[in-house]
Amino acid sequence: MTERTRNAVIIGGGVGGLTAALALERRGWAVDVFEQAPALKEVGSGVMISPNAMSVLFALGLEQVVARGVPLTHVELCTWRGEALRRERAEDVPGTDVPAVLFHRAALHGALHAALGSGTRVHLGARLTRFEEDGEGVVARFEDGREARGDVLVGADGLHSVVRAQLHPGERMRYAGHPCWRGLARGFSHPALPRGLLRETQGRGARFGVGHVREDLVYWWATADWPQGEPVPGGDSAFLARVFQTAHAPIPELIAATRPADLLRNDLLDRPPLARWGRGRVTLLGDAAHPMMPNMGQGACSAIEDGAVLARTLEETRDVAEGLRRYAARRQDRTRWLQELSWRFGVVGQWRQPAAVWLREKAMRLAPASALRRQYTRLWGWRLGSDG
Ligand SMILES: Cc1cc2nc3c(=O)[nH]c(=O)nc-3n(C[C@H](O)[C@H](O)[C@H](O)COP(=O)(O)OP(=O)(O)OC[C@H]3O[C@@H](n4cnc5c(N)ncnc54)[C@H](O)[C@@H]3O)c2cc1C
Numbered sequence: 001m002t003e004r005t006r007n008a009v010i011i012g013g014g015v016g017g018l019t020a021a022l023a024l025e026r027r028g029w030a031v032d033v034f035e036q037a038p039a040l041k042e043v044g045s046g047v048m049i050s051p052n053a054m055s056v057l058f059a060l061g062l063e064q065v066v067a068r069g070v071p072l073t074h075v076e077l078c079t080w081r082g083e084a085l086r087r088e089r090a091e092d093v094p095g096t097d098v099p100a101v102l103f104h105r106a107a108l109h110g111a112l113h114a115a116l117g118s119g120t121r122v123h124l125g126a127r128l129t130r131f132e133e134d135g136e137g138v139v140a141r142f143e144d145g146r147e148a149r150g151d152v153l154v155g156a157d158g159l160h161s162v163v164r165a166q167l168h169p170g171e172r173m174r175y176a177g178h179p180c181w182r183g184l185a186r187g188f189s190h191p192a193l194p195r196g197l198l199r200e201t202q203g204r205g206a207r208f209g210v211g212h213v214r215e216d217l218v219y220w221w222a223t224a225d226w227p228q229g230e231p232v233p234g235g236d237s238a239f240l241a242r243v244f245q246t247a248h249a250p251i252p253e254l255i256a257a258t259r260p261a262d263l264l265r266n267d268l269l270d271r272p273p274l275a276r277w278g279r280g281r282v283t284l285l286g287d288a289a290h291p292m293m294p295n296m297g298q299g300a301c302s303a304i305e306d307g308a309v310l311a312r313t314l315e316e317t318r319d320v321a322e323g324l325r326r327y328a329a330r331r332q333d334r335t336r337w338l339q340e341l342s343w344r345f346g347v348v349g350q351w352r353q354p355a356a357v358w359l360r361e362k363a364m365r366l367a368p369a370s371a372l373r374r375q376y377t378r379l380w381g382w383r384l385g386s387d388g
Contacts, residue, residue: 009150016286016303017156018112023311025119036127042105045182046219051098052382053301056308065111069103073196080203082248085364095380104213161288176268183258185218190250205352273336277328290335293342330387
């Protein structure tokens with residue numbers, strides 16, 4: 001007797017939801033993705049996808065996606081004056097048998113969407129309000145009255161996840177103490193900014209990161225201590241110009257070259273790691289499961305990893321509740337580590353006392369190469385199967 005095709009209901013059509021859909025579809029699942037927005041799209045900014053997540057995309061047959069972004073050649077951490085504290089050649093970093101790539105978000109998201117086959121249906125304008133489990137499966141209910149039934153429901157609905165709120169009511173978010181602004185400078189070039197370089201500059205209570213996402217497009221991000229939800233005086237561009245006016249070139253030039261329409265602000269929030277991700281036939285994935293500070297560039301990467309591990313684990317058993325428990329168990333140690341590391345890196349990166357900044361710079365200069373290699377191996381060297 002042939003086995004019935006299993007079907008998954010995925011809530012959220014972000015990077016995590018689309019990767020999970022693709023991975024499940026490739027393993028024979030019928031997939032329905034429900035996205036609240038009227039169109040599938042991403043915010044206009046950049047995203048770094050490191051080799052751990054690129055290896056998943058390669059395994060899903062998306063090798064050609066590399067051409068949509070800019071592979072990293074160097075990674076640099078530097079001081080406010082522009083002195084390099086560390087500069088690594090990407091090819092010397094463990095795990096870079098697969099490239100690390102900086103993308104415009106729409107380019108990555110578009111490639112995932114285009115790769116979906118006939119096994120996946122995407123439903124737009126579908127905002128989940130709640131779900132219910134019964135003996136037969138799980139039912140998702142949407143704001144406009146729609147319903148969908150699945151063998152499994154995956155909450156890939158991001159930082160403000162409705163699925164997570166139903167599973168774990170009353171949780172609070174944690175504010176980093178600073179927003180992150182993201183900008184795109186069009187047609188920008190500067191001799192101190194070669195294509196392929198990803199650079200982070202750390203100052204006193206402010207950081208700035210930058211890299212090309214296309215030949216003609218430079219992506220940058222900036223942090224500065226500021227209360228949650230409070231508008232900055234004079235507007236975002238003028239505020240950032242003031243904060244970064246004494247930073248090394250081309251930081252002030254990049255801020256000046258960015259149109260207000262190409263500038264975004266997000267107050268950075270995360271949540272503490274969960275002891276239990278899901279219940280029965282319901283689980284979480286990506287930011288819904290383990291929202292983290294963007295400091296290690298691993299939020300989208302770990303959502304991509306989740307999708308691959310979910311599909312692989314569910315293939316091992318017909319008991320989906322057992323499969324989902326195993327999936328969470330495989331992911332929890334790594335994602336907890338990433339959440340904690342990302343938080344700590346931000347705390348230290350935002351230090352503002354001169355003595356603390358001196359200490360941070362000294363520590364980065366003197367950090368043994370072997371310790372950095374170990375860290376990169378754990379971050380970028382992850383491959384499907386590493387979690388057990
Ligand atoms: C400033 C900044 C920089 C970052 N840089 C990087 C980086 O360089 N590299 C990296 O790996 N990560 C980075 N991240 C993190 C990354 O953006 C997130 O981790 C990633 O987008 C999470 O993907 P996701 O699919 O889990 O969630 P999301 O991308 O948030 O997608 C969730 C989707 O669910 C939909 N949705 C929400 N609620 C519902 C509902 N009730 N019903 C239906 N649909 C719903 C949303 O509309 C959305 O489309 C950065 C984050 C920030 C803030």
